[in-house]
Amino acid sequence: MTRQTMGSGHFDQAFREQFWELLRWRRDVRNFKPEPLAPDLLAEILSSTRFAPSVGLSESWRYVLVSRPEIRRQVRENFESANARALAGYSGEKAALYARLKLAGLDSAPVHLAAFADRATDQGSRLGCQTMPETLDYSVVAAITTLWLTARAHGVGMGWVSILDPDRISAILAVPPEWHLVAYLCIGYPEGESPVPELERAGWEKRSAGIALVER
Amino acid sequence: MTRQTMGSGHFDQAFREQFWELLRWRRDVRNFKPEPLAPDLLAEILSSTRFAPSVGLSESWRYVLVSRPEIRRQVRENFESANARALAGYSGEKAALYARLKLAGLDSAPVHLAAFADRATDQGSRLGCQTMPETLDYSVVAAITTLWLTARAHGVGMGWVSILDPDRISAILAVPPEWHLVAYLCIGYPEGESPVPELERAGWEKRSAGIALVER
DSSP, X not given: OOOSSTTTOOOOHHHHHHXXXXXXXXXXXXXXXXXXXXXXXXXXXXXXXXXXXXXXXOOOEEEEEEOOHHHHXXXXXXXXXXXXXXXXXXXXXXXXXXXXOOOOOTXXXXXXXXXXXXXXXXXXXXXXXXXXXXXXXXXXXHHHHHHHHHHHHTTOEEEEEOOSOHHHHHHHHTOOTTEEEEEEEEEEOBSSOOSSOHHHHTTSOOOOSSOOEEEO | OOOTTTTTOOOXXXXXXXXXXXXXXXXXXXXXXXXXXXXXXXXXXXHGGGGSOOGGGOOOEEEEEEOOHHHHHHHHHHHHHHHHHHHHTOOHHHHHHHHHOOOOOTTTOSXXXXXXXXXXXXXXXXXXXXXXXXXXXXXXXXXXXXXXXXXXXXXXXXXXXXXXXXXXXXXXXXXXXXXXXXXXXXXXOBSSOOSSOHHHHTTSOOOOSSOOXXXX
């Protein structure tokens, strides 16, 4: 196989087609096989986030690997409580459907990873984040999106759990007060794979057919 | 070339190496060639964001293509004003360096694209965004990160301008009040390419050597 792109920053049509395949097969995974990741694989995929964009080169991402059973238990309790409150906000068919959805892989994922934004970081000297300080949080989202794709390229699935009380999770994880929770992630080998989102398969919501552009 | 991955969702080492190259060569571009994008290329790369993750499958992203010279002039004025205020916050060497940085490609980019989050969307029925409503904004960041990579794979550069007053930009672009500005993007063919971020080349900031993991 010729490798026309290595080192040049130019990519050919064959690569682009595979990259679109990667986008199509990235999923929010909620069902994981219990086996651990291959040794060093977490470190490898996580290191790809070094290449994510960050405002002012602030690299505001901070990661917490959550392994202790007692800590995981508290996170799961927090999810269950937030999920019960969310369920109470639906009624009829929608409530019945919501109750059937599996919305987190906290029970089976071998890796739990919390991603925070360090809103007080000096790195980057606050370039680009004076009128829009939320870009420090957004940089972490860019890192997570990067991680999601890299993981998928390595056959690893990821799920983003947002049905949580972020302040309580920060307290459970005892992080510095200037760290802001952006995401709680479940990572592991997926149980079953599909190019169709689970919420679409379950009948909760459908993806749109295209992208609309407003012109000004 | 064998295409082992097409349709299967499995990716080989050769693809993974090229994907890492893509991550390494994605840049925040501030210098653009003036020529327009190839016909239909903007629509093509933008359509890749359909595959970005979104909370509850809400697809909260909304795009505004900004082409009218008078509107662009107002956006540039807003940037220049915010940038002058940012410069005033630095002193000495850092101020002199800041003043020399080119922080936006608003003058030369053939495409200006504003990305908003529709915080009032019904799509997804607010699944996953009740305790963390900011995930509707984060979904737009995931779409932008996806667009950034797809653009790069097609030889197109993108820059994220955040030195702006977001409320004023929303007013200039006359978008619905429930649309929240996430990013103002400059898109076009890059003038010069490098795997090293411009802020690093200019001596403003350096990337870290690795990723630190806190354990809990």
